[in-house]
Amino acid sequence: MPVKLSFTLNGRPVSAEVEPTMALLELLRERFDLTGAKLGCGEGECGACAVLLDEEAVLGCLTPAFAVDGRTVRTVEGLSSSEGLSALQQAFVSEGAIQCGFCTPGMEIAAASLLRQEPRPTPEQIRRGLEGNLCRCTGYVAMIEAVEAVNDD
Amino acid sequence: MTTETRWIGARVPKLDAPAKATGQVRYLSDLSLPGMLHGKIRRSDRPHARIVTIDIGQALAVPGVHAVLTARDIDNVAFGHGNDNNAFKNDIVRCIRDEIAAVAAETEEAAERACRAIQVTYEDLPAIFDPREALQPGAPVLYAEHPDNRPFTYSYGHGSIEQGEAESAFVVDNEFELTWVNHCCMGVSAILASFDAEGRLTLHSQTQVPFLYRRDMAAIVGMDPADIRVIQPTIGGAFGSKLDIYPFEPIAVHLARATRRPVRIVFSRQEEFRASPTRQPAIVTLRTGCDRQGRLTFRDAHVLLDNGGHTSWGATIPFVMMQTVSSLYRVPHVRFACDVVYTNNPYSGSFRGYGNLQATFAVEQQVDMLAERCGLDPLEIRRLNAQHSGEETGQGLVFSTCGLKDCLDSVARQSDWAQARSNREAGAKLRRGVGVAGLLHVGGGAKIYRSDGCGSILSIDDFGKATLVTGSSDIGQGSETVLAQIVAEVLGIDIARVRVINDDTDVKPWDVGVHASRTSYVAGNSALMAARQARDKLLGAAARSFQVPLEELSLRDGSVMRGSERLTALDRLVRSLHFSERAELLVTQAYFEPASVKQDSEFRGNVSPTYAFAAQVAEVEVELDTGVVRVVRVSAAHDVGKVLNALGLEGQIEGGIVMGMGYALSEELKIVQGMVLNPSFRDYHIPTAPEVPEIRVEFIETLDPTGPFGAKGVGEAPAICLAAAIANAVYHATGVRFTRLPLTPERVLEGLIAAGLVADLGASPCQA
Known part of the structure; x- marks a missing residue:
């Protein structure tokens, strides 16, 4: 039985009709062509699918699409504005936190969620904040520095 | 002479970083074409069996299915380094990942449902899972052409082992065992194949070798290479995993041809763990000798490589392993032999370092053992044996520039080596240790084809x-x-x-x-x-x-x-x-065209125009009660020739170090009876942000005369020697030598108990 839902997506009101089994990630990628969030494992282990639900990071692959009804979803595409990259995104670029880039959207979402809860996180809090997001290229060092750099601003 | 540069040596962010930071970049799994179908593969669930029947009737009846293919439907050309692989297996499956059939359907769900609906009956054959058993007389045979299960052997030598032994005051002899490791690229394997109206093929592919790929693919699918166009969308990590053609790729082409529609195949993560190539498991038997002063006299190595059921580049890693055995430090007498044997385990491909992690793990632990025997500091024995710029090794590698000694000096400084070596106790339950390892790797390609x-x-x-x-x-x-x-x-x-x-x-x-x-x-x-x-x-x-x-x-x-x-x-x-x-x-x-040469039939010759060197020091803590090893700090020094992009270089080195730490401490595909038992990030642990040690990096600029602005390659080097440095540090902390990876808490605790450092409570923590 399809479910009708309305929600705010990257600042704009949208609606969709979804099967109850559909994951939020599939809704975003397949219906709205927002492919920034990635399917890395489908089991909630890698964090590549992370998006902000009411400004808090959730795993797109495990969150049912219907759960966003009436709420606000922000994806990596919604982090930047017409003025350009957000301070966080710019820090990821400048600090060399991006190599293959596949984990980047999820990593930025996790960082954005952390910075909202804790605007001046300690290095230890940053590490914990990124714990659920896997990266195979960078060794995380530049990512941790990128979040610190935002913190410094 | 120094000339001022504006861009060379600067910290330049990756050009595509803004597109990646905003999620605009499209990876293969983000691409689709009009009318595109989804491909899924039905794989063997038996390690070694004859396929008796394949019934695709129910699969064809699944709504949305456009084609179901098996070996019968295609010209099933053999491919791979051993010419022992096929898109679909004809009659025998030789490992659990083997491809039997494939489906193209309008949705992934339909393709999956149809795959499950394919009925396969098997007749099981006796299987081999231990490479040592593969060489025993009477062992089951995987391929009739190779009745000894040994498709490849390698043999190299310089000098005389007998003379080396005679010149030795000390000799160490160990067996090291390395296991399967998955690349864990964040972007899973994928391909998109489409034919145009005139029969030309476009492949959106993740390949790292597009031109060789085009040639090989043409042969496999029966086309003129000129009619194949390879487009490489942004790749979600490779690390060597995309250096070969794997069956899913021609399968996508066959499905696209059969359906006259574009076909995309994207692996699931579980499939990625089970059906993509691995780092090679190896059993390395090594003897190294030195004289009373600590000068190395000989190395005598035998390597047994588990090739798995088919051959990919994993079978060729002895090329690199023998370089480290022959040429990491001055070694006058060397013998290297390797047997590559078939088993019914998953097969291995190429992986950053290409056999050098395995070889260096053995070689660099024995350097430490010899240092202890002749009463030298681990850094001292390495300095004593390290080469200079301009030296040619016994294998004919010419070190146009060699910063190995500078690297050793740098890590000594960075880690405050002498102080760190003298400070082991950290309370009753905790030991500290510090260990070093060096490395040698090609730094400007390897001339294994006619042109590099x-x-x-x-x-x-x-x-x-x-x-x-x-x-x-x-x-x-x-x-x-x-x-x-x-x-x-x-x-x-x-x-x-x-x-x-x-x-x-x-x-x-x-x-x-x-x-x-x-x-x-x-x-x-x-x-x-x-x-x-x-x-x-x-x-x-x-x-x-x-x-x-x-x-x-x-x-x-x-x-x-x-x-x-x-x-x-x-x-x-x-x-x-x-x-x-x-x-x-x-x-x-x-x-x-680099001025390197193809090695001769005895593996002699300067295969790379320049070589990369490095040293890394690992500082560890070992919890005696639990066996947990924590890497606290890594100090690295890399001879990079010349820094081209300081930001990118740091990223390569940090990433390689953390990858090397995963290899050392936690990464292991648990394979039992040919089956990967831990095909998920939950059960296969790669390092996460909180585990990352403090990392210090220093670049050693040796200004290679033939490198661009003096630079040499550094992509693989950072991952190579950390496992050896960590094992040496764990030995320094505990006095227990570990010759198998990874150093999981269970394995370390077992070692500590066996050495009497910890009381045996009678049951492992897992059984309690």
């Missing part, structure tokens, strides 16, 4: 924008940024005015591909040649036009300069060539 070159085409348009079309590929490592820096430096323009095109075989000139740490060196030299030609053309034109001596001109800040006088803007000069009577466009091309 790369082509470049450089054009400067009427608006002063430079476009470099390079044969090389980017797999996330940042090669396109380094190439743009080289062009910007030579042409004296802003890097924002350089565009690099590297993703389409219909456009770019030939290149071997991303492997053997070659791109900065080989593609860098190629880009440098093309850029210098463009510069010479520009300056020549300016000299003519302004009637000034050529040698007084230079390019800077987008202009032609005579000393500090600005003569004209670059774009203006280009237009004046274009719209003049000369009617000349500014386009140059170059092909760079």
